[in-house]
Amino acid sequence: MNFSKEVIEASRVTPVVVDFWAPWCGPCRVLGPVIEELAQENIDRWQLVKVNTEESPEIAEQYAIRSIPNVKLFSNGKVIAEFAGALPKHQIEAWLNEYLPTEETKQWEELKEALEGLDATEQKAQLEAFLSEQPTHEEARHLLAKSWAFIKTAKAIELLKDVKMAHPHYATLQDLKALEELNGLDESAEGAVFTALREAAQQLSQTDLDGAAQSIIKAVSMDKEVQDELPRRAGVALFRLLGDHDVVTKKHRRTFDMWLY
Incomplete structure (x- = not known):
């Protein structure tokens, strides 16, 4: 045959x-x-x-x-x-x-294949178009939320706001909340660790992920427990959202872990 x-x-x-x-x-x-x-x-x-x-x-x-x-x-x-x-x-x-x-799953599989050949802007546009027709599609919402994670964190959180603790996407929601907390750091907070964290937030907004990783590691090396362990939580969020195979994760994760433990 x-x-x-x-x-x-x-x-x-x-x-x-x-x-x-x-x-x-x-x-x-x-x-x-x-x-x-x-x-x-x-x-x-x-x-x-x-x-x-x-x-x-x-x-x-x-x-x-x-x-x-x-x-x-x-x-x-x-x-x-x-x-x-x-x-x-x-x-x-x-x-x-x-x-x-189903017809929905067929469309989603076709879209996922198409996304691999698109740049970040085109990927977001395609995902948003898909969600305009299938607004409750969980995997599409999750993927779009991750794509907005560093640029429009609040928008990313809105996409996952109904995710509950036992849901597979709950960890992503917690990571996004850690980044949103990083973005909202009080300018009046003094000290080198807060300066490093604010630098990380700015670098993330500019998609300078390598620079953000270095700033977060710098903050962790000074005080990993400040503000309910925000340096640690922000670093975990960054690397988890990027994934194990991302070049920034491969370059900096081991150093980050060394400062944690």
Whole structure:
């Protein structure tokens, strides 16, 4: 079989459910007719491809098939969900309803791919256009908030204001609040540590992230606990918002951590 054409490429147009099976497998013979019936009932929503692991061991190895039956859902060339075992029809239907991409998720995946080739200004414009049509889309709000983090921190906080403590984006909201506190430092606060923090705030507003990191490290080296540990919280916020792979994080995170501990 041409797995690349029948599954990878086809899934860029319509989701593809792949049933990994073998003739000797009892549970596979139970699952097979059920999933085939569902495929006929949902022919307009997804396609079914069956892969005999005895005939295509290289494909089974590529997708780490350790037991069968194993069912994987492909969309845009990638596995987005899977299950193992001979589930009953109603459970498979529930699985499909949960994971099959909607029109909204398709638009979002296409946008994320497009964002990779855009500059920061264009990324913000595309995200704001998407949110004008899908205002409650959590991942888009989170990504836009991070893009505004250093320039318009209050705007970024507004995007995440309803995030609760248990939410995956709560840490980002706390980081943004630390930066907003940094931005709002009282000019009358005296001392070298406050001077360094105000310099960091100004550098962030100018997107001089390297300079801001150095100023924050300078503040931490003088007094990491001042104003409820603002130097520490601001540094954590900066590096967490940038991410582990950012050049500024790679350059300065170790020094920052050394001053903390």
